[in-house]
Amino acid sequence: MKHILYTLIGIIVNIITTLFGIWNVSISTLILFMAIDFFSGLAVAGIFHNSQKTGTGTLESKAGWKGLCRKCMTMLFVLIAHRLDLSLGTSYIRDTAIIGFMANELISIVENAGLMGLPLPAALVKAIDILNKKSQTSQ
Template sequence: MNNFGFNLFSDTFGAVVTYTLGEWSEIISLFLMAITVEYVTGIAASMKEQQGSISQVGFWRLARKGLMLLVIMLAHRMDILLDTDLMMTGAIYFYLANEFISITENYGRLGLPLPVFLKQMIQVLRSKGEGL
């Protein structure tokens, strides 16, 4: 790829990301890192447990991640409309908490040691979530 093509691609990609997510922040970086770690640990746990085909499990995990990003993009556009910074930040924190819980569950599925209090917290969160 020549220099012009690379610059055009990177400029276009940057413009799309800025339009959909706004100014880049550390919370966006943390969220993208968390969804990557959750995806990798989830695939590894599914491989260990031999749950269906890896391509099918991977597709649904990616679809879920894509839908989360769509909600965050919509929340950003709502923030612009309402002239706030609350919607997108709230959506990211909500999904970030879910990703951290899922990462912890995946670690447990992989047989990695987890502190007892973390296991108990996950059980409490699951039981509260079922009541909603």
């Protein structure tokens, strides 16, 4: 049984590495940021009842599933970026995508911290507002 388990783990790791490229610090950091963002969003809705994603500000399964779908789509974009790197013979498209998504997750984490009542520096709040306004006008 132990050998079967190790074989299955090896196959899964091989598939993931083939799809996403080398598992390095940047992809681990992205996944960590995604997890922190998801769980801080759960805390905002479940404990603080201050979520901007729901009408009542509390937990709502539909909002949670949307968040998980967005996280999965983020990973699909990393996969696509890696495949583009392989096709074009480059090594920077995946890293660029990961850095962009890490910045997005970090902004969301900071917003969640603000919704929890954590005092944030005014410059940070203003920078997030500017980024949010720019993203809304470009849509």
